[in-house]
Amino acid sequence: MVQLSSKNLPIDQLNRQLKVLSKRCEVLDESVSQTENKCFVFEVHIFPKRCLTLLGYIKQIEHTAKSLQNALDKNLPEALIAFECTLFIDQFQVLLQLVQSLEKGEADILYKSYSSIKENIYQQLQKQYHYEERLLNMIAEQEELMTHSNAQQKIDIKEKIEVLKGRYQKCNSYTQMLEFKFQDSSDE
Template sequence: MVQSIDLKHLNALFEQLKTLSSRCQEWDNKITLSENKSFRFEVHLFNASSLTLSGYCQQIQTTFEHLTHVITKKMGNTIINYECEKFINQFSALLNIVNQLDAGKAEGLYKRYSTQQEKVYQQLQRQYQYEKRLLAMIDEENTLYRDATSVHKEIHKTRVGVLKERYQKCNEFTQSLEFKMEALDND
């Protein structure tokens, strides 16, 4: 029952992503390359910058595929929540830009970032990758715990605890970087 509810919600998200993708393609056709050569917004949410809105949409599609994978494989809640939050943040940022364009406010596309913001952005990208690796390690240890004999269960349980503690510290630092990036954006 829970799996069918998850799939129902995933299908609804997929439909919304398709709608956003078509809106992005429409805007990509209207914006000339010379206008979007400095296309930057919420860079800390995406793995790479893109010259098109569709390029960002493709990155959201990849995040959606990861989210679908972790849900269908019934991975731990921590990694599911991570992928879900990443999807929501990316989707919201791109939807906000498209809505601004629809309202005739294109300045959100051309936000310039200072050297300090670029440094924070690079740190954030490293943090996101580190968090993802930690979540994969936690999931692997949980699988080993489930399959282990009673003698080895304690070892895997301890490792999971250590990895979760490490993830918590990493996530706190990531959040502080996100706040720092947001503060730099507002300056």
């Protein structure tokens, strides 16, 4: 039986695949004309920014991979890890499909876009996930601080933690509502 020597092995494999895709994008960026480049507006709900090059989308996927690694390293809640993982996979698949289409000479996929309603919900979800991550980091920092505090400071820190947990619960409820809205808009 083979033992995995690193918990990062799957991430390392994804990063290797991303490098291969990046080289394919680099070749295509040199051959796609500038007028076509101005139309890279596919799957706008998955990528936070529009880019003039395929490598610009690679950079966004790399950012998602770093966020995923960060979430794993900090042992953040499974929901955040699952979101980052799903986002990475979705971004990778969409860009891979685009690259495959361009390599076949089919540029019409460049013009695929989604409604602004779906894009707006997606953008709100992104903000919510980042806000949740910040709140979880703040809670972890306070819990760490509490281990090195005296009795009175611990009482104050516990109160701060409870307030932060309350904010997190409200934030998470809103996030779940947005996820349902986003899912409903995907089913249409």
